[in-house]
Amino acid sequence: MVISVMERRSEIGLRRALGATRGQIRVQFLGEAALLGVLGGVVGVAVGMASALPPQ
Numbered sequence: 001m002v003i004s005v006m007e008r009r010s011e012i013g014l015r016r017a018l019g020a021t022r023g024q025i026r027v028q029f030l031g032e033a034a035l036l037g038v039l040g041g042v043v044g045v046a047v048g049m050a051s052a053l054p055p056q
Contacts, residue, residue, distance in 0.1 A: 004033075
């Protein structure tokens, strides 16, 4: 998460210049992290199930 923020400093600065609050930026980063975590979990479960099923 910290690396993500460090890499996107210019985007954060632009959003702040356009009027975004710290809370809005925080919600964006937490939302992105949660979404990536959920999607990664779903893909991992799908790949695990596909590899565990016997071939037909």
